[in-house]
Amino acid sequence: MIRFVSIRLLRALVTILAVVTFAFVVLRISGDPAQVMLGPDVPQDAVDAFREAWGLDQPLWIQYLAYIHSIFTGDLGISMRDKESALQLVLERIPATLQLTIPALLLKLIIGIPAGVYAALHRQSGIDRGVIMLSILGFTIPSFVMGLLLVLIFSVTLGLLPSGGQGTWMHSLLPTITMSIGGIGLLARFSRSAMIEVMGQPYIRTASAKGLRWSDVVWQHALPNAAVPIVTIVGFMVGALLAGAVVVESIFSWPGIGRLLVVSVANRDLAVVQCILLLIAATMVVSNLIVDLLYGWLDPRLRGQAAH
Amino acid sequence: MTPVEITHPYGGKARRPSWTAILRHTVPLSICLGMLWLLTMVLVAVFADLLRPYGITAMDLSNRLVAPGSTRHWLGTDELGRDVLARLIQSIRVSLVIAFSATILSAFFGTALGFAAAKFRGIVEHIVLVLADFQAALPFLIMSLAVLAFFGSSMTLIVCLMGFYGWERYARIARGLAVSASAQGYASAVVQLGASPFRVYFRHILPNVASTLIVSMTLTFPEIILMESGLSFLGLGVQPPETSLGNMVGFGREYLTRAPWIMLAPATVIMLTTLSISLVGDWLRDKLDPTVR
Amino acid sequence: MVAPLIEAAALSRVYETRRGVFGKVSSVRAVDDVSLKVSPGETLGVVGESGSGKSTLGRLLLGIDPAQHGRVTFEGKPMPTFGTAEWRASRAKMQFIYQDPLAALDRRLTIATQIREPMDIHELFEGSARTDRVAALMAAVGLRHDQANRYPHELSGGQRQRAVIARALATRPKLIVCDEPVSALDVSIQAQVVNMLRDLQDELGLAMVFISHDLKVVRNVANRVAVMYLGRIVEEAPSDMIFASPRHPYTRALVSSVPVPGQPLKGRMILQGEPPNPADRPSGCAFHPRCPFAIELCRASVPELRPVEDLRAAACHLVDSANAPIAA
Numbered sequence: 001m002i003r004f005v006s007i008r009l010l011r012a013l014v015t016i017l018a019v020v021t022f023a024f025v026v027l028r029i030s031g032d033p034a035q036v037m038l039g040p041d042v043p044q045d046a047v048d049a050f051r052e053a054w055g056l057d058q059p060l061w062i063q064y065l066a067y068i069h070s071i072f073t074g075d076l077g078i079s080m081r082d083k084e085s086a087l088q089l090v091l092e093r094i095p096a097t098l099q100l101t102i103p104a105l106l107l108k109l110i111i112g113i114p115a116g117v118y119a120a121l122h123r124q125s126g127i128d129r130g131v132i133m134l135s136i137l138g139f140t141i142p143s144f145v146m147g148l149l150l151v152l153i154f155s156v157t158l159g160l161l162p163s164g165g166q167g168t169w170m171h172s173l174l175p176t177i178t179m180s181i182g183g184i185g186l187l188a189r190f191s192r193s194a195m196i197e198v199m200g201q202p203y204i205r206t207a208s209a210k211g212l213r214w215s216d217v218v219w220q221h222a223l224p225n226a227a228v229p230i231v232t233i234v235g236f237m238v239g240a241l242l243a244g245a246v247v248v249e250s251i252f253s254w255p256g257i258g259r260l261l262v263v264s265v266a267n268r269d270l271a272v273v274q275c276i277l278l279l280i281a282a283t284m285v286v287s288n289l290i291v292d293l294l295y296g297w298l299d300p301r302l303r304g305q306a307a308h
Numbered sequence: 309m310t311p312v313e314i315t316h317p318y319g320g321k322a323r324r325p326s327w328t329a330i331l332r333h334t335v336p337l338s339i340c341l342g343m344l345w346l347l348t349m350v351l352v353a354v355f356a357d358l359l360r361p362y363g364i365t366a367m368d369l370s371n372r373l374v375a376p377g378s379t380r381h382w383l384g385t386d387e388l389g390r391d392v393l394a395r396l397i398q399s400i401r402v403s404l405v406i407a408f409s410a411t412i413l414s415a416f417f418g419t420a421l422g423f424a425a426a427k428f429r430g431i432v433e434h435i436v437l438v439l440a441d442f443q444a445a446l447p448f449l450i451m452s453l454a455v456l457a458f459f460g461s462s463m464t465l466i467v468c469l470m471g472f473y474g475w476e477r478y479a480r481i482a483r484g485l486a487v488s489a490s491a492q493g494y495a496s497a498v499v500q501l502g503a504s505p506f507r508v509y510f511r512h513i514l515p516n517v518a519s520t521l522i523v524s525m526t527l528t529f530p531e532i533i534l535m536e537s538g539l540s541f542l543g544l545g546v547q548p549p550e551t552s553l554g555n556m557v558g559f560g561r562e563y564l565t566r567a568p569w570i571m572l573a574p575a576t577v578i579m580l581t582t583l584s585i586s587l588v589g590d591w592l593r594d595k596l597d598p599t600v601r
Numbered sequence: 602m603v604a605p606l607i608e609a610a611a612l613s614r615v616y617e618t619r620r621g622v623f624g625k626v627s628s629v630r631a632v633d634d635v636s637l638k639v640s641p642g643e644t645l646g647v648v649g650e651s652g653s654g655k656s657t658l659g660r661l662l663l664g665i666d667p668a669q670h671g672r673v674t675f676e677g678k679p680m681p682t683f684g685t686a687e688w689r690a691s692r693a694k695m696q697f698i699y700q701d702p703l704a705a706l707d708r709r710l711t712i713a714t715q716i717r718e719p720m721d722i723h724e725l726f727e728g729s730a731r732t733d734r735v736a737a738l739m740a741a742v743g744l745r746h747d748q749a750n751r752y753p754h755e756l757s758g759g760q761r762q763r764a765v766i767a768r769a770l771a772t773r774p775k776l777i778v779c780d781e782p783v784s785a786l787d788v789s790i791q792a793q794v795v796n797m798l799r800d801l802q803d804e805l806g807l808a809m810v811f812i813s814h815d816l817k818v819v820r821n822v823a824n825r826v827a828v829m830y831l832g833r834i835v836e837e838a839p840s841d842m843i844f845a846s847p848r849h850p851y852t853r854a855l856v857s858s859v860p861v862p863g864q865p866l867k868g869r870m871i872l873q874g875e876p877p878n879p880a881d882r883p884s885g886c887a888f889h890p891r892c893p894f895a896i897e898l899c900r901a902s903v904p905e906l907r908p909v910e911d912l913r914a915a916a917c918h919l920v921d922s923a924n925a926p927i928a929a
Binding site: 011014015018019022023026136137139140141142143144145148149151152156240243246247250251261262265266268273276277280281284 | 451454457459534541
């Protein structure tokens with residue numbers, strides 16, 4: 001088990017390192033930040049001074065090593081634009097993003113899973129068809145379309161809710177709904193197919209044949225076994241808590257890290273972009289890691305494999 | 309493509325004993341509608357040049373922000389008096405071309421890598437699997453955002469970038485199926501006949517795994533459409549004066565209150581297209597490939 | 602005696618299996634120090650229980666699996682390494698027939714295409730001659746010409762195996778290794794397919810290695826029989842001799858379990874103990890835990906396969922040429 005955990009940890013670290021490297025390479029070879037920051041008409045010595053100040057005159061691999069070193073010492077660089085610590089800038093925005101993504105995640109869980117399970121237990125009924133149809137609709141409508149439609153209906157036409165910005169709970173209502181709809185559809189669909197798969201298994205037939213109450217069959221035998229695929233999807237959603245907000249934050253002018261990313265990308269603010277990429281990738285990798293470890297707890301068979 | 313040929317001529321209930329099992333089952337109405345819509349989209353994309361009533365940059369300055377239903381501009385005009393229908397038709401072509409090329413690209417590379425892993429095993433297989441893990445753990449939208457912003461957006465770059473999306477699924481599927489086919493069964497029988505690896509993989513294994521791969525293409529295709537339109541919406545995908553569905557929604561957003569049709573037309577097309585592919589894909593999966601749920 | 606077509610000298614194959622990715626490695630000696638010869642036109646039957654290594658032996662003979670020790674020579678030349686161009690080219694002369702014809706056929710190609718494929722691969726015969734040959738082969742194995750455009754799943758098990766055999770014969774090979782070619786078929790069909798194989802072999806002068814757990818079938822086709830137990834040959838002799846007077850206790854047990862029509866079973870020897878587990882091989886003679894005659898020596902030392910009579914070899918401490926044959 002220790003071996004299993006340490007291998008997973010190692011792989012998680014390798015993935016994060018690969019993300020950092022990828023980001024670094026892409027950002028450095030794609031353009032000269034000095035030109036972008038200072039504009040085209042700046043004299044050459046000003047450009048050189050800027051480069052020297054930011055270490056951009058060093059060979060690429062030295063910049064890379066310096067970057068890796070500084071990450072390990074907790075220094076994620078300084079925003080070229082605001083001259084502030086990049087990490088500080090990003091961390092300031094995180095609460096705003098979580099203010100949207102956590103309620104959205106809860107909505108996905110408390111609507112998506114029960115809907116899917118209910119549909120699976122009442123296959124071929126009208127409700128089942130309705131759930132299927134709505135869930136397909138849910139994840140085929142892109143979030144920017146959904147967001148704009150909601151704005152069009154609730155803000156423009158009905159005038160009930162604000163169309164953007166941060167403020168009262170009313171402000172966060174539309175973005176939260178927009179963000180959760182795709183996930184609700186996805187979860188409902190996965191829960192449904194996982195439950196259908198489980199309900200067809202011999203042990204469920206055995207459990208109901210031996211006269212167990214139907215609710216006990218569902219709660220004690222079916223649900224725990226359907227949990228593994230559902231947990232995978234939920235883990236992915238948790239991993240996307242920071243990443244999933246880019247589009248929605250842009251639509252609703254929400255001051256979270258998604259918008260910070262779009263703005264920093266437009267300004268070629270390397271330190272901030274790298275910092276956000278790193279944070280997002282780390283969230284994803286860590287939640288994948290937790291899911292992997294959860295498997296062992298949920299499914300004793302996998303635990304057995306892991307021990308070897 | 310087959311699905312298009314299947315339903316269209318015979319309507320909802322196609323029955324022809326000589327055809328494969330697909331036809332022996334009734335095709336549900338929703339699937340027919342989905343196929344019909346996809347067929348229309350493909351035709352629009354192919355004949356965009358003939359169908360477009362105006363050039364996409366032709367401005368009719370006396371008729372700006374005209375509402376849909378006008379005799380000269382069926383779907384209205386935008387803030388510069390450009391015909392929304394003409395732009396929509398061109399957008400459909402651009403978005404479909406990107407999504408289609410990217411899907412093919414990712415299917416091709418994924419399958420090739422998967423086969424390579426199955427053929428050479430050992431270190432090659434390890435590398436492919438680690439890369440696949442890495443790809444799956446990437447925040448792909450964010451990465452694409454960064455790449456497009458820093459390299460500057462171009463059609464080729466968008467297609468290549470989107471072509472990276474989802475390759476790991478094909479690689480996993482192709483590897484799994486090729487390994488099981490080589491371990492025993494027809495593939496090893498053909499090897500034993502003296503066939504070259506090329507023949508084994510392309511004449512025997514590929515046709516046998518094609519249905520599974522096509523099914524995963526129906527999963528990737530709508531995701532790529534959504535990704536491209538999302539990027540274009542954020543202003544990082546297809547750049548003006550060229551237009552795509554996401555790009556139209558993005559620019560139409562500024563006129564949401566005064567001229568919602570600019571944004572509603574492409575939004576509807578995106579929704580219907582991804583919805584149709586999902587429905588048809590699900591149905592195809594049930595029909596073609598009982599092993600994948 | 603003619604020069605052997607294929608000759609195997611001291612072949613051994615050890616498989617290593619792990620439990621899990623980092624588990625302990627355990628090794629299984631599937632084939633252990635096996636030597637044999639097959640002359641042109643001859644059929645060698647290889648008999649044994651499951652796990653005796655007979656299928657592995659078949660794969661080693663054709664060079665599909667590499668042997669760790671020993672070597673195989675075909676027509677006096679060493680077998681090329683698996684996967685090389687020479688190995689592929691040599692397939693025209695030797696073919697393999699599988700146990701499960703449905704698995705061995707590509708379900709997306711018609712059987713005519715598949716029977717033709719070896720000729721396409723080895724570029725034998727020209728254009729329309731290939732088509733003619735496909736028709737001739739189908740007729741030879743007893744398939745109707747209207748079945749040419751059928752797919753494997755549209756044929757019965759026996760018909761599929763006929764198609765596999767036709768495919769194997771397409772390049773006019775000199776040697777065919779059949780691994781349990783009829784055990785997946787209905788008993789009523791088995792005899793037809795076996796008789797057809799035997800007739801074709803006479804007609805074409807093929808050499809054949811016929812691997813089976815079924816003595817009745819082997820008796821029907823083989824000139825010579827090799828009996829395997831846990832990876833080693835324990836007795837080898839002409840077919841008549843083996844069935845008339847088996848010498849090795851294991852062979853005797855096997856032979857006595859086959860009923861002969863019109864005769865009551867007598868002197869039947871029933872095997873005791875556990876069926877053999879290749880991963881956990883007993884010391885000395887691998888058969889000793891089940892052998893009713895085992896003595897101390899059997900536990901301690903492995904008996905060599907040595908000639909005990911004219912044309913017969915056996916690997917048993919208790920059988921020697923001085924002894925009169927034990928019962929008939």
